[in-house]
Amino acid sequence: xxxxxxxxxxxxxxxxxxxxxxxxxxxxxxxxxxxxxxxxxxxxxxxxxxxxxxxxxxxxxxxxxxxxxxxxxxxxxxxxxxxxxxxxxxxxxxxxxxxxxxxxxxxxxxxxxxxxxxxxxxxxxxxxxxxxxxxxxxxxxxxxxxxxxxxxxxxxxxxxxxxxxxxxxxxxxxxxxxxxxxxxxxxxxxxxxxxxxxxxxxxxxxxxxxxxxxxxxxxxxxxxxxxxxxxxxxxxxxxxxxxxxxxxxxxxxx
Numbered sequence: 001x002x003x004x005x006x007x008x009x010x011x012x013x014x015x016x017x018x019x020x021x022x023x024x025x026x027x028x029x030x031x032x033x034x035x036x037x038x039x040x041x042x043x044x045x046x047x048x049x050x051x052x053x054x055x056x057x058x059x060x061x062x063x064x065x066x067x068x069x070x071x072x073x074x075x076x077x078x079x080x081x082x083x084x085x086x087x088x089x090x091x092x093x094x095x096x097x098x099x100x101x102x103x104x105x106x107x108x109x110x111x112x113x114x115x116x117x118x119x120x121x122x123x124x125x126x127x128x129x130x131x132x133x134x135x136x137x138x139x140x141x142x143x144x145x146x147x148x149x150x151x152x153x154x155x156x157x158x159x160x161x162x163x164x165x166x167x168x169x170x171x172x173x174x175x176x177x178x179x180x181x182x183x184x185x186x187x188x189x190x191x192x193x194x195x196x197x198x199x200x201x202x203x204x205x206x207x208x209x210x211x212x213x214x215x216x217x218x219x220x221x222x223x224x225x226x227x228x229x230x231x232x233x234x235x236x237x238x239x240x241x242x243x244x245x246x247x248x249x250x251x252x253x254x
Contacts, residue, residue, distance in 0.1 A: 005160055006183040009191050012158040012210075016193040019209040022216075022234035025195070031235065032198035032205045034244035035132075038065055039201070042132035051089050056082050065132075065243045068124040068142065075116045080109075092126055099138060099178075100171030103127060107170050120147070123170050128243070135200050139181040141174055144211045144241055148173060154211040155180055208238040 019028075042065075044050060045058045059082050063073035077085060092106040107122030120143045130138035146153040148166045155165060159180055167173040185203045188194030195202035212234050232240065239245040 006163055006180055007187055008158055008160055009187065009193075012184075012188075012193045012206075013191060015158060015210045015213055016206065018213045019234060022213075023209070023238070027235045028195045028205050028209065028238075029198065031208075031239055031242065031244065032195050032201040034239070035201040035204055035242060036198070038242075038244055039132040039135055041065065042129060043134070046089055046093060046129065046133045048094070051086055051093070054082065054086050054089070059085050062129070063125070066125050066128045067144075067241055067243050068118070068121045069110075070243065072117050072121065076110065076113060079113045089129065092129060093133060098171065099130065100169075100174040103130065103174050104170035120149070123174070127174065131200075131204075139178045139200075140204055140207075141177045141181075142241075145207055146173075146177060154207040154214070155184075157210055157214060158184070158207075204242060205238065208241040209234070211241060212237045 042062065045054060045062060056077070059077055060073055063069045063076055069076060080088065088106055088109055092102050095102050095105075097105070103123060103126045106126040110117060110122030110125055111119050124142045127138070127141040131140045144153055146155045146165050151166075155177070159165075163180065165173065165176050165180065167176050181203065184207075185194075185200055188203055188206060189196055194206050198205070215237065216234065236245065
């Protein structure tokens with residue numbers, strides 16, 4: 001259980017300062033606005049009653065809206081079928097279990113597809129579906145936020161060292177991530193490190209910016225100058241992590 005001071009506010013503010021050296025606050029706001037569009041798509045596609053009418057185009061668009069499933073969308077949908085994907089979404093969003101239990105069940109299904117789907121894709125995809133379908137009720141948990149296998153991600157960089165995010169299971173870890181995320185969301189705007197005016201989507205953008213700054217720092221130390229030239233700009237990298245670099249055609253809002 002997470003107790004005491006959770007967020008390392010000075011470090012979080014420093015990450016924001018470093019991010020703003022590479023991207024404007026306006027551009028970060030634009031990314032948060034793209035997340036609102038993404039959420040609108042998920043809410044429409046997966047809302048109560050709507051998921052039963054999910055067609056192949058919308059199913060494929062939802063998979064392509066998530067960084068870790070984008071390139072595996074075809075194999076996931078081919079393996080599960082559209083109806084199987086609908087059943088998985090219904091269970092994830094509406095089964096009579098805790099959110100963590102629903103996510104764990106969904107993650108086991110997706111990760112169980114086989115070697116064509118990297119382990120961890122299931123909770124990445126599931127948490128995005130939960131979060132963007134009902135952003136006020138569910139939080140984000142992707143491997144770039146916290147990867148239990150490697151102990152790395154954006155969250156460990158901005159929370160206190162004594163905070164343990166690894167709960168041993170997908171369900172318990174999701175619960176711990178949620179507590180840390182809530183603390184971050186509550187203090188972020190007042191402390192000046194969250195994009196203003198976009199609620200939880202501002203928190204999502206902040207965390208993706210933290211990880212992007214971390215990637216820039218580590219890659220530039222390790223890679224050649226020539227390789228560094230092809231690293232995406234920070235705004236581009238943040239959009240990729242959040243799945244809004246390109247809006248899937250079926251997800252475009254008219």
